[in-house]
Amino acid sequence: AASAERKKRNDALEARATTDALAGLRNRGYFDEWLESELEQAGQTGRPLGLLLLDIDHFKSVNDEHGHPCGDDLLRAIAAAIQVAAGDDYIACRYGGKEIAIIAPETDFSELEALAERLRAAVAETSVTHDDQRVRRTVSIGGYASPAGETPPDSLHMKQLADKQLYRAKSESRDRVLITGR
Numbered sequence: 001a002a003s004a005e006r007k008k009r010n011d012a013l014e015a016r017a018t019t020d021a022l023a024g025l026r027n028r029g030y031f032d033e034w035l036e037s038e039l040e041q042a043g044q045t046g047r048p049l050g051l052l053l054l055d056i057d058h059f060k061s062v063n064d065e066h067g068h069p070c071g072d073d074l075l076r077a078i079a080a081a082i083q084v085a086a087g088d089d090y091i092a093c094r095y096g097g098k099e100i101a102i103i104a105p106e107t108d109f110s111e112l113e114a115l116a117e118r119l120r121a122a123v124a125e126t127s128v129t130h131d132d133q134r135v136r137r138t139v140s141i142g143g144y145a146s147p148a149g150e151t152p153p154d155s156l157h158m159k160q161l162a163d164k165q166l167y168r169a170k171s172e173s174r175d176r177v178l179i180t181g182r
Helices: 002-018 026-046 060-068 069-088 109-122 155-172
Strands: 049-056 092-095 099-105 126-129 134-135 139-146 176-180
Touching: 026 092, 026 099, 049 126, 049 155, 060 069, 060 134, 069 092, 069 099, 069 109, 069 126, 092 139, 092 155, 099 109, 109 126, 109 139, 109 176, 126 155, 155 176
Parallel strands: 139 176
Antiparallel strands: 049 099, 049 139, 092 099, 126 134
């Protein structure tokens, strides 16, 4: 009984250490470790691997207009919507302040694009109510899918490729998805 209780405490400590307290998603440290692990697996098996970077559009204005508690509520709601839309096959992590990353093992270009559109739509339907006002935001999504049978790039290069697409999505119109496979 004592060892079962100890394991339970250790599991709870590990979950706290790898989970972002505000968003409820895995944290950046977990993301970095998991991406390295998935890249190694993809390199060994030749299976595709996808990465999505999501950035909440005009999020600063939520905090400026409605206050940080509203911004926190909206971030939590968006994170929850992303987690549900992503499901158990993908790893959703808080990547930065208003950025979320999705690691998509065994996911090719077309599957990654479909996942990204599903996530974009889920966020667009998400809102919180603050002072009798409905507050919502969209997301811009950039992604990279390593083709099956090819050695994926290292984690830094993969993040740069996805980030370049995210930057394009934000600069061209926001609330859109741009994925590359090269």
